[in-house]
Amino acid sequence: MSDSRPATTSTDTLPEVITRYLDAHRAHDGATAITAFNAGAAVTDDGRTYAGTEEIRAWLDRSATEYTYTSRLTGARRTGTDHYTATHHLEGDFPGGTVDLHYRFTLRDGLVDRLVIEP
Template identity: 60%
Template sequence: MTENPDTATVELPEVVRRYLRAHDAHDVPTTLATFAPGATVTDDGQTYEGTLALTRWLERTGSEYTYTTTLVGAESEGSDRYTVVQHLEGDFPGGTVDLRYRFALDGGLISRLDIAP
């Protein structure tokens, strides 16, 4: 992940930064450790809930396409909600996309993550 410090507008919590680094590195165990038990992820119109479903989602997203990410911006929507915008370029259909990662935190872990353009 490449960071653009001019557009990152808030200091992200460590768990969000750790998720972004681990997911970018396709490190499934470290990424999975950022989620609360029973966490939910919505990505590509599908919802994944719980450790087994999140593990399968992470394994698929880490191997399906090759891409690079650039942090475009981030904002806080309260003490436990953050939106991160990343620009992706790669061999997926369309080749480029800006994705919004909407994080909800609970007890220092990610309880919900919604990913959409």
């Protein structure tokens, strides 16, 4: 039986694969970020879904240069077996200038299978 109750997780106890992705994404290191995803992974960002590592790699490359912003991890929690949410506060030159985004991860076999990024 799985425990689906949300559990607060210290940001330093997120699974390694999530911190690897978050650190690489923040550093605009797409080559390292893509290693966090399995071959059939999907990412949904800004209402659009990118399926498979080719589309995810293109999304990573584009998102790294589209806007200039700072990102600060403000919280993290386990929301179920292999499900985690990392919350970031972003400030930059994108429309609106500030936003709190929730990065909702689903892991499978130790890698990211699904990532949904939304306010």
